[in-house]
Amino acid sequence: MKRIATIQDISCFGKCSLTVALPLISACGVEACPIPTAVLSTHTGGFEGFTIHDLTKEITPIADHWKKLDLHFDGIYTGYLGSPEQLKIVSDFIDNFKKENTIVFIDPVMGDHGKLYAGFDESFAKKMVSLVKKADIIAPNLTEVSYLLGIDYKEDFSDEEIKDMLLKLAAMGSETVIITGVRRGDSLGVMAYESKKNTFTEYFRERIHDTFHGTGDVFASVCSSALVKGFSVEEAIILATDFVVECIRHTAEDKQNHWYSVKFEECIPSLVKGMF
Numbered sequence: 001m002k003r004i005a006t007i008q009d010i011s012c013f014g015k016c017s018l019t020v021a022l023p024l025i026s027a028c029g030v031e032a033c034p035i036p037t038a039v040l041s042t043h044t045g046g047f048e049g050f051t052i053h054d055l056t057k058e059i060t061p062i063a064d065h066w067k068k069l070d071l072h073f074d075g076i077y078t079g080y081l082g083s084p085e086q087l088k089i090v091s092d093f094i095d096n097f098k099k100e101n102t103i104v105f106i107d108p109v110m111g112d113h114g115k116l117y118a119g120f121d122e123s124f125a126k127k128m129v130s131l132v133k134k135a136d137i138i139a140p141n142l143t144e145v146s147y148l149l150g151i152d153y154k155e156d157f158s159d160e161e162i163k164d165m166l167l168k169l170a171a172m173g174s175e176t177v178i179i180t181g182v183r184r185g186d187s188l189g190v191m192a193y194e195s196k197k198n199t200f201t202e203y204f205r206e207r208i209h210d211t212f213h214g215t216g217d218v219f220a221s222v223c224s225s226a227l228v229k230g231f232s233v234e235e236a237i238i239l240a241t242d243f244v245v246e247c248i249r250h251t252a253e254d255k256q257n258h259w260y261s262v263k264f265e266e267c268i269p270s271l272v273k274g275m276f
Helices: 018-027 056-068 084-097 122-132 142-149 159-170 215-228 233-252 264-275
Strands: 003-011 031-040 052-054 075-078 103-106 176-184 187-194 199-206
Touching: 003 018, 003 084, 003 215, 018 031, 018 215, 018 264, 031 056, 056 084, 075 084, 075 215, 084 122, 103 215, 122 142, 142 159, 142 176, 159 176, 159 187, 176 199, 176 215, 176 233, 187 233, 199 233, 215 233, 215 264, 233 264
Parallel strands: 003 031, 003 075, 075 103
Antiparallel strands: 031 052, 176 187, 187 199
16 A cells, blocks of 8 residues: 655644545545644634644654654655744655655645735745755645746736746756646646656646635645556546546535535545546
8 A cells, every 4th residue: 555644734624734635645545644733723714713733843753753663655745834944844854754766745835816825925935945846746826836936926827838837847856847726718727747758738627616725635635646656647637636626516506504615525436436
């Protein structure tokens, strides 16, 4: 069985980060080993008065114990990291645990819709670049791309602009760059570049005019799992994108009661079918 170490926060209610990653990685038939970077009572998107407990000081002791156990990972998948200190600790984790066949998948979570999340600033984005350089695969959205490259954000980029971004991001060191949330008329999709093959890949679906928290985590969890299991980049992108679309469609009918995230649990059977 393949094994992924995933490093990100856990929001106890709201379904994002680890509460998405753990069940979906497992559903893909991959062993999930979490390192929580913080514990929140809920995610921060729309909830007021949430609690948060930082776990930065716990990350290194967990890694040290794993090292003593001589644990090996087929994949290292990082999501939301809340501080420059955590970026440095995770960078050290990659140095200590990456082997020749380990896939390092970094989702450089920083913002969306042209704005950084609360608590992040441009200096954090510049520090994220150092971590991105250690990735085999990165999967930023267009907001995160704009901050990584230091360019102005806009909702609609041309295909040529996206390809130029992919090449510039790949030049930072990642073998594969996947940009999510690319708009093309009434379609929304993903464009990617594989430097070893010098090939571009794209996959678009009809645009659904509903937004939900956690869909980026759903995509990254499924995509990273598929890649670790040996799926090609194109196959992983298609599988992850189709699953996200299914989750959104399934949840849109009950958005009033389920506005905080997607009902991915009820869509897992189709994910399992696609994975095995």
